[in-house]
Amino acid sequence: MLSWEYPPLLVGGLGRHVHALAGALVTAGHEVTVVTRQAPGALSEEYAEGVRVIRAAEDPPSVEVTGGDFLTWATAFNHALTRAALHAVRSAAAHRTRYDVIHAHDWLVAHTAVTLRDHLDVPLVATIHATESGRHQGWLPDAHNRTIDEIERWLCAEADRVIVCSEYMRDEVTRLFGVPVERTEVVRNGVDALRWRARPRAVTAARATYAGPDAQLVSFAGRLVYEKGVQHLLAAVPELRERFPRLRVVIAGDGPYRKELERLAGPAVAFAGFLTGHDLTALMAASDCYVVPSVYEPFGMVALEAAAAGAPVAVSSTGGLAEIVEHGVTGVRFPPGDPAALAGAVAGVLADREHTRAMAWQARLRVRDDYNWPAIAAQTAAVYAGARPPVVTTAALEQLIATASV
Template identity: 85%
Template structure:
């Protein structure tokens, strides 16, 4: 068993998207399997700076003043300050472990936002570094890196991949992407799918009835979507599909759960049949999914699509765009339906097919939930991750050759300051 130092920029109760839920579930599953897991993350309002919960030691790093304002999507100044605070908190955890006569065996970093801390701790501890790349800056922008900060983030992702002994990705689609973008050798890249706690997504009947009463019309089906409201999530294409869907199902209602920089633009596109519910978590999100007649994932770019599995675990038939990891986890006509990304007419046809045949929809939902239980359970995901940890040890693997000279690395660090 290993002592793992796990780094993440989000962790419950502070959640921004799916990454925080992934890290939380992985940490708990690893701890349940007997590993000693310490998570170092950022401070959440009202949360203690140090706690031991679900078998995991959680250390939350308070942000240093001054506050770095994020404008135009440029996170670099904030990220550098955050990494300083994160490194300080992690070094405190390392000192405490040393006093107890313990030593960490491995550092596991999640995405570029913790890259500087991850490499620093790897060097300080002289242990292997494993990096999970949940998405890439190039992928988020469909291959176009429009500004200097986007190109710097792309470089930091490349640097993190080069420094890591093993790179974990969530799908074969993402494996091909990091190999193509960053030159990571295939033997250093491992696919470990995201997991879902199927029991966690089973809503109480009373909560489902309340969500139905709140969001659905009296005479039509309910369609829902949840996620960060950014362009690549494709919410605009669902909104464009609402008018043709309303022609077929006049009482249809749509709920968009989530928040993000694209929200105001989306609200301007939406008609009266669409409700923006804001950021939902816990039982509220589970109940909304279970109350829906169809759950839609219209993403343009989606490395995995965990939310589709969460909806399936809630017992809801799913319609997803055939892109990225979604095309791997949803089998068309068996565990859900797929449509070409960016095509509102195809989206409307796919959703209409689910809504028009309720027996077929129930069969899709049943098969999808069974697959979630059998293939995407967290104990199995944790076991696969532990195998990657073992393969990253020095006797098995060395880190990748860095694509940067020392001078280039220094320039990258300066650039990331902004």
């Protein structure tokens, strides 16, 4: 597996996805090597939870990312990643083992993935977690945006199978990149429900930190970029405060849009920074409503994580979110980019506590039953198997030759 992020280096949900999938595949009996980026203080090679992890250090000189243009950095990163991956290949060959499939996660590892595919002569599977066009609502303003779009198109064309996380994303890669439907597979993201069970003491502490005992606590966690829609949540706060004067809103996360969001926020809003582990789980579990206001969301794994933590969820009805949250049953939905509708949905969650508790319980059951990693690992392994060409036995080959001779 190739990924530009992996614990302890996490930027968004992709790293958590790859980590959980790799571990679940190992538990199912597969041998998995993840080649990723070096994190400060992390070992360059180790076995972690049964997964062989190889981390590629960035080459000097360091490449500065400016204006959102990752291309120069990504090119340098792929050189380092390719060398680290070839080291893994040589090591495996020395032990008389070989890799059966390359699994690339998003465009940032595309060049390494295709190089390895050609070097090893094995199938290439690519998971497209999001698209550049989708992140920008179909507008590709600069040259680097258009180049990323082309790299995504190229990766999809080179891959034997393309995995997407929702029917929405299947439609997107088919429409944007012309990927045949029969070459795409929907494998939804998963959640380790036990990992998102918060400790009672931590929940109490989070509640005391962010809201008083009589206050309503609304939260969001994610990368602070435009497409996550936090600006619409902030725009809804005044209306919510009219109904719930003691309302508090916590924004957890960081990103390039943070300063602008802080400018838009009022005194009832706190920015908690990037939270991980028990701190994030505790915030979710302490919340009276967890909001996912995205304008673009291929899947929306964070909504499932919040549900697993026990938080009632309110999500925009866009992308994968519309598929994973059943309105009025496992949460509530509202139109994306509509602060008034967002305020109405959240107010309904805060006002009807009995129905809200029932929805939160149903959501937690749905996560446990439908989004568990063992099942998702099995589906992914089936995609790997389908990507490999059929094995032709000697007997079958002789029969084919005999038939052709006749």
